[in-house]
Amino acid sequence: MPITDPEGSRDSIRKIIHIDMDAFYASVEQRDRPELRGKPVIVGGDPDRRGVVAACSYEARRYGIHSAMAAVTARRRCPAAVFLRPRFEVYRSVSCRIREIFMRYTDLVEPLSLDEAFLDVTRNKKEMASATLIARAIKAEIREETGLTASAGVSFNKFLAKIASDFNKPDGITVVTPEMAGDFIDRLPIGKFFGVGRSTEARMHALGVRTGADLRQLEISDLLRHFGKAGRFFYGIARGRDDRPVTPDRIRKSLGKETTLSEDIDDPDRMLVILEEIAHKIEDLVRTHEIRARTVVLKVKYADFRTVTRSATLSAPVENADVIMTHIADLLSKTTDGRQKVRLLGITLSNFAGDAEAPRCHQQLPLPLFI
């Protein structure tokens, strides 16, 4: 079923691209160390110290290894894999380079993390009509300038663009036009929908919803009853409607990232590895949005869905992941870490410096250490 544009006019259709770097950390390592190419490479914690996998190369994925898996499990599945500690400074500089490429086409770039971003190219600096050609050009420039491959999803909203980029990895490009959207969504497993995590997926299954087609059968009233406000959003995306804009610089009161774990864990060391990953994503947002926040908040949701938060307020705005992590380690020890299974971990920064406190003048730049 083709999706009809709610505005009724083809001109108002947006052109959204989602770019997702392929096995980003691992690919950077393989790029910098040619001897690792074609080999299973795992970036993450130390398997001897109960680390977890932060990223792995496609060669490693063939062994069933995936991110957030215990590194020791990964080693068992593939003893030949090369384990590396992440070099976030390098990934960050590559990420900056990629963002420069995006900016050649549009200023409407919304980075989601170091390796993913949404671009709105409806109007673009090169006055190109085809978003598909733009995505192709961006992929080529990324390859040319960083030696890395990316996958792109091209569609008319964020939800479909993001799903599409995942469709044909690595080095793929998937276009979902309004005409194709209906079939595309119909076949989509419910777990792939934006906002459907582990627990929502289970509730959807309980309602007999396994694909987009099933979701579309539900009435708005059913969805609202079962999922509250999110129900309205599900009703929309089941019909290909998602009008969330691509926002390069959201004005925020707080900034946070959280991860629902693939399995509940009670090992504080593994929690710290996951939190470190989150901290680096936050550092990235802090830099991108030039945010000056002084309070670090740790969020822990236990297996029984009880949530606790612990916070620390610093004397100066948070600048990087290392600073976040020194406080997070303290804060984690103030929870019941190690004694209860945890299903979700998150870090939020708040207490943003207001205008009065923000330097209206110059900001100190950091030295390029660890590059």
Added chain:
Amino acid sequence: MKFSIGKSDFREVLSKVQGLTGRKTNLAITETVLITAHDDSVTLVATDLETGFEGNYPASVEAEGAIAINAKKLHEIIREFPADEIQIHEVENRWIEIRNENVEYHIVGMNPEDFQQTPPIEEVTFYEADAAALRRMIERIIIIAGAPDDKRPHIVGAYFEGVEGDNDRLIRLVSTDGSRLAKTEWVLPPEATAPTGEGVLIPKKGLQEVSRFMGSGGTIHFGFQENHFIVQKGGETITIRLLEGDFPRYGDIIEREDGTPIEMDRQLFMMMLRRMSILVTEQYKGVIFEFSDNKLTITATNPDIGESKEEMEIDYEAEPIEVAFNPRFFIDTLNVIEDERVILNILDARRPCIVRGESDATYLSAIMPMKI
């Protein structure tokens, strides 16, 4: 325990350990000094759990034993003590008498068994160094310290390494606060030996204690034992627990082939920076340096106070550069450069400025600009 000791030596060492015993830790015992009397001397030990001090001083010992006593109060008592000879006596369990004929104090001690001992020094290879040289090195790099809540090892610690050059061997200390970095070296005399291999991260707080103990002359011995850095001078030993972590590879930051060297008079530049930093506040830390056509113009703008501008003639004929800096960083660096002429190397507004003395190759500082 009972002994008598000369006031001046005792007072001096108690003054030196205040930096350690005054530091907040989770243990009350670290506010005390451990005094052990044996044979014809007393040993005094203080620690903040990271850095430990141990010194041995002659005393006439009547009865052996050990006490742990509040370092601050003991220091105040000894400092004001009206006699040259002081008697210290544990009259009963942890009830310590400090006296001469006319003055008498009784102070409650703590259990010496609770004292956190520093690891005993066993098989350590010691290297010799000039005390004044090492002290100078430390002073030149500990001005670069991070924010108090910044616990990253490469910020909290300074990188210490022995370097085997083509013609000489040297020891090197490197320190960074994330925005600037300083490197200082001491070329060893030809006959001296130096540690080689991987460098180590030594907490700057501990190094500060080292410089305090070192005095201004003589020879010290330093060495490493497992994860500790040890410095000995005379009967005194400092033991610092090393930090675990990586120090950035700083070579690319400090080595520079390109860029235009800009030579300046250190004093004149310093005075100019002082004048320009009058308008600098916590919120407006930056001033703008403009190098163009044989002229350096610095402007400071602080919307809350006002603005200032100053020009200086320099030799500069390259492309004009405009770049913002925190003038404090330059003042700190110029303060520890001894040459009368300094050389700046600026590439652009996004890469660090290198500052060094005209002839002194043993010190260099890299200062990152601010965003304009």
